[in-house]
Amino acid sequence: MKTFPMAYITAPGKIEFRETELREPGSDEVMIQVQSAAICGSDLHLFKGKHPSVQLPSAVGHELSGSVIKTGTAVTRFREGDRVTVEPVIACGHCEFCLRGQYHLCSNISFQYRKGQGAFAPYFYAPEKRTYLLPDSLSYEEGALIEPLSVALHAVKKSGIRLGDSVAVFGAGAIGLLVCSLVKHAGGSNVYCVDVSDFRLQKSLEMGATRSINNLSENALDVIREDTRGMGVDLAFEAVGREQTLAQALESVRKGGSVTLLGIFEDSDIRVPVHLFIQREIGLVGSQGYAWDFDDAITLAHNGLVPLKNMVTHRFPLSELQKGFDLLLTPGNTAVKVETQF
Ligand SMILES: [Zn+2]
Ligand SMILES: [Zn+2]
Numbered sequence: 579m580k581t582f583p584m585a586y587i588t589a590p591g592k593i594e595f596r597e598t599e600l601r602e603p604g605s606d607e608v609m610i611q612v613q614s615a616a617i618c619g620s621d622l623h624l625f626k627g628k629h630p631s632v633q634l635p636s637a638v639g640h641e642l643s644g645s646v647i648k649t650g651t652a653v654t655r656f657r658e659g660d661r662v663t664v665e666p667v668i669a670c671g672h673c674e675f676c677l678r679g680q681y682h683l684c685s686n687i688s689f690q691y692r693k694g695q696g697a698f699a700p701y702f703y704a705p706e707k708r709t710y711l712l713p714d715s716l717s718y719e720e721g722a723l724i725e726p727l728s729v730a731l732h733a734v735k736k737s738g739i740r741l742g743d744s745v746a747v748f749g750a751g752a753i754g755l756l757v758c759s760l761v762k763h764a765g766g767s768n769v770y771c772v773d774v775s776d777f778r779l780q781k782s783l784e785m786g787a788t789r790s791i792n793n794l795s796e797n798a799l800d801v802i803r804e805d806t807r808g809m810g811v812d813l814a815f816e817a818v819g820r821e822q823t824l825a826q827a828l829e830s831v832r833k834g835g836s837v838t839l840l841g842i843f844e845d846s847d848i849r850v851p852v853h854l855f856i857q858r859e860i861g862l863v864g865s866q867g868y869a870w871d872f873d874d875a876i877t878l879a880h881n882g883l884v885p886l887k888n889m890v891t892h893r894f895p896l897s898e899l900q901k902g903f904d905l906l907l908t909p910g911n912t913a914v915k916v917e918t919q920f
Contacts, residue, residue: 583596587638591626593625593899602648606706607704609701611920612920613920614719614918615642616642625907637693639691640697644718656709664708667688668693682869716880719887719917720887722917731760731878733757733865734757737836739812743765743766745769746771747771750775753817755771763883768789768811770788773792785884785885789801789805809832809833810835813838814835816837819841819843824837829851831858839862889915
């Protein structure tokens with residue numbers, strides 16, 4: 579049996595490569611030679627052993643790009659040499675949500691890496707229907723970031739943003755930065771980005787934020803209120819996943835405003851200031867992954883509207899993946915997106 583190495587997280591903080599069977603693609607699958615794979619915030623939750631819905635050991639990695647090297651017998655849209663990226667979600671196709679086209683809400687939803695198909699490996703097998711062609715204008719490095727861009731895009735669409743809205747984005751990780759960029763293009767007027775890292779806040783200004791606020795040296799709520807004549811912003815996004823930032827996001831919006839949640843909460847047992855919802859008629863919107871967003875994300879990136887290149891701060895060979903994870907968990911690091919290259 580021929581094999582190839584695939585990264586697994588076997589215990590908190592520990593990456594191990596496991597030999598995986600090198601097989602022919604199934605009839606509806608393309609076999610991809612991975613060229614770039616990026617570490618996602620959710621991979622970090624997994625690395626810490628604190629992902630709310632995944633147990634260790636688990637394969638890891640779902641943000642990738644590569645070239646098609648083989649196609650299954652029923653595949654019609656791709657051929658050898660095509661440059662592609664993958665929507666790594668697995669939906670059952672027959673539950674009521676899938677039948678309504680809301681496959682991101684599938685009752686049996688899963689992801690490739692949870693089924694032993696991680697992206698930190700030389701090869702990746704993907705169903706044709708979840709594979710997307712990359713235009714030549716996008717590098718493999720950028721192609722691997724279409725997945726997080728789709729997450730941000732889905733949330734910004736769900737937020738219902740309108741021309742002229744003021745926006746506060748809590749969290750300047752990759753997703754928060756992408757949200758900053760997209761809300762600016764969607765007509766956001768003032769875009770406040772709140773984080774605790776000066777390095778990432780600087781990035782937020784390059785991505786589209788009009789004002790960055792370091793939550794350690796300034797009080798984000800004071801700054802936002804002062805700047806909005808005490809009103810608060812029209813919309814806020816919570817892209818951190820913590821009780822404190824959720825409370826701040828809820829406090830930062832004006833009466834009648836709304837908050838969109840897209841951070842992963844490691845601790846789901848948190849307190850929420852419920853009185854705000856009624857007294858101020860605040861809306862709370864959840865955003866789960868993506869559905870029908872990949873094409874739009876690719877087009878936005880192709881047209882140069884989102885500076886994906888700007889986000890890749892570190893590159894490691896696959897064999898040094900552990901270093902990439904360790905770096906991202908080092909306090910005060912200056913990393914946004916870490917990619918492995920092949
Ligand atoms: Zn991701
Ligand atoms: Zn389903």
